[in-house]
Amino acid sequence: MLSLDLLKIPNHIAVIMDGNGRWAKSQGKDRLFGHAAGVEAVRDTLKAAKEFGVKYLTLYAFSTENWSRPQAEIDGLMDLLIDAITSELDSLENNGVRLLTIGDINGLPENCRKGMENAIEKTKENKGITLILALNYSARIEITKAVQSILLNEKNISIESITPELISKHLFTKNIPDPELLIRTSGENRVSNFMLWQIAYTELHFARIYWPEFRREHFIAAIEDYQNRERRFGKISEQIHPII
Numbered sequence: 001m002l003s004l005d006l007l008k009i010p011n012h013i014a015v016i017m018d019g020n021g022r023w024a025k026s027q028g029k030d031r032l033f034g035h036a037a038g039v040e041a042v043r044d045t046l047k048a049a050k051e052f053g054v055k056y057l058t059l060y061a062f063s064t065e066n067w068s069r070p071q072a073e074i075d076g077l078m079d080l081l082i083d084a085i086t087s088e089l090d091s092l093e094n095n096g097v098r099l100l101t102i103g104d105i106n107g108l109p110e111n112c113r114k115g116m117e118n119a120i121e122k123t124k125e126n127k128g129i130t131l132i133l134a135l136n137y138s139a140r141i142e143i144t145k146a147v148q149s150i151l152l153n154e155k156n157i158s159i160e161s162i163t164p165e166l167i168s169k170h171l172f173t174k175n176i177p178d179p180e181l182l183i184r185t186s187g188e189n190r191v192s193n194f195m196l197w198q199i200a201y202t203e204l205h206f207a208r209i210y211w212p213e214f215r216r217e218h219f220i221a222a223i224e225d226y227q228n229r230e231r232r233f234g235k236i237s238e239q240i241h242p243i244i
């Protein structure tokens with residue numbers, strides 16, 4: 001029996017997919033084998049998210065820091081991303097998945113950028129679930145660019161007009177609600193420069209398995225963990241659950 005409360009499903013779930021390399025090593029394989037196995041976990045997670053009515057699923061697929069990895073791993077990851085998006089495009093379209101990216105996709109290899117832009121264009125009318133891939137992403141750069149964008153694009157800017165709402169409007173995630181739940185796999189307990197602005201009130205769930213092992217049951221366990229938390233947003237418990 002499903003243990004989830006379907007009326008309390010997070011609207012937006014973000015995931016730091018971590019541990020592909022360590023999982024591959026544990027299997028005696030090279031790191032790219034781990035990334036390839038990670039695609040299966042992506043497929044399973046997206047399917048489960050759509051089934052439970054999650055509206056936004058954000059996956060941290062490539063950080064700006066990842067450029068410092070060995071070139072062969074970077075090339076392999078880019079090929080994998082483009083292959084996955086190209087081969088899954090029909091399935092994304094048929095299942096009502098809208099694709100978006102956050103991060104600086106102009107910094108990606110041209111074929112990867114073009115493949116992403118094509119998939120974004122083809123899926124833009126889909127209404128089922130929005131899959132957001134964080135590619136060449138850094139939260140600090142995102143916030144820095146937001147400040148630059150405010151100075152460049154906002155007319156008659158004054159000190160008082162700089163508000164959290166205005167900053168949100170200039171982030172990569174403008175028009176996307178903040179995640180209620182952030183999942184990180186692999187047992188590392190940190191957020192690694194991911195959505196630092198957006199996760200101010202997000203519940204964090206650390207799954208102690210590597211990303212290639214992550215499946216529907218782990219996704220359910222993460223949502224269950226979320227549903228057992230009390231989200232107080234700075235208030236006290238009695239204000240959330242008044243005794244009448």
Ligand code: FPP
Nearest residue numbers: 017018019020021022035038039042061084
């Ligand atoms: C982290 O594991 C994983 C990544 C940096 C890449 C994630 C990419 C995929 C799962 C492939 C394709 C994705 C999509 C969206 C189709 P790690 O390499 O940091 O592992 P380690 O910490 O064990 O070294």
